[in-house]
Amino acid sequence: MDAKVLPGPGTIGHDVTAKPEARHSIQSVDRALLLLETIADMGGEATLTELANRTRLNISTCHHLLATLIKRNFVAKVPGRRLYALGGRILYIGHACLQVDLPRRAQAYLEAINQATGETVHLATLQGENMIVLAVREAHHAVRVGTGKLGRHEAPHAAAGGKSMMAWLPDDEVRRILGPTLKRCTENTIVDHAAFHDELRNVRRLGYAMDQEEFLPGVICIGAAIRDHAGAVVGAISASAPTMRANEDHIALIRNQVLEATRALSTEFGYHASQGHSERAKAIPR
Helix, strand or coil: CCCCCCCCCCCCCCCCCCCHHHHCCCHHHHHHHHHHHHHHHCCCEECHHHHHHHHCCCHHHHHHHHHHHHHCCCEEECCCCCCEEECHHHHHHHHHHHHHHHHHHHHHHHHHHHHHHCCEEEEEEEECCEEEEEEEECCCCCCCCCCCCCEEECCHHHCHHHHHHHCCCCHHHHHHHHCCCCCCCCCCCCCCHHHHHHHHHHHHHHCCEEEECCCCCCEEEEEEEEECCCCCEEEEEEEEEEHHHCCHHHHHHHHHHHHHHHHHHHHHCCCCHHHHHHHHHHHCCC
């Protein structure tokens, strides 16, 4: 006869016939993870009573576990309300996972843009105050642009990928990333904070960003953000070309390829286009 599996968290009793790996699991860890999953299932916020009912744990046990999770910033109390929400540490871990998962998922899209346009294609993400280039597909042309390699990008405000991601961040977060001064890379670099925020409003309106010789002379770049199920920015794809090839038709091809790829990849991460329409309506003054 097959051994029975241990009852779930909150179930009374202990089954001595359970499999050894189940008997050796740490109950408090299992229950804490169950609470995190339950808060997520309930839309990111829940009361103590709701959590106890859903998990079948008594209120005292829930309260002690939540206190530990709060201490580690995996859970946060909602100010002025008797609610528990997922904490910032969850986002940190999620972004760390994306740095592994995002390049794998994006690979086919980067290749498709590279093949269709022949130009250099980048995949980037924001990590703290830095823009990190995760993947590069080099141009097929004899004349190609040198827009940087893997790793930290020194001027996200001058890059299409950086602008496309910052456009969807809160203003205070954008200011933190930019710092007090904006580095000038070329004559076209936007170095005035007010002008840069106007540029981000334009990015939200269009749905994509352009670097018009702002990072390197003679190079244009088009980028768009990748969004997840909650609408949060998880990365950006951009494609660069020398101005000698950047006629109207080629720019349109690059733009369409980048937008098609980022929309499809965002859909893979659970993002719905209707979220973007709602966010643009709120973000852009009428």
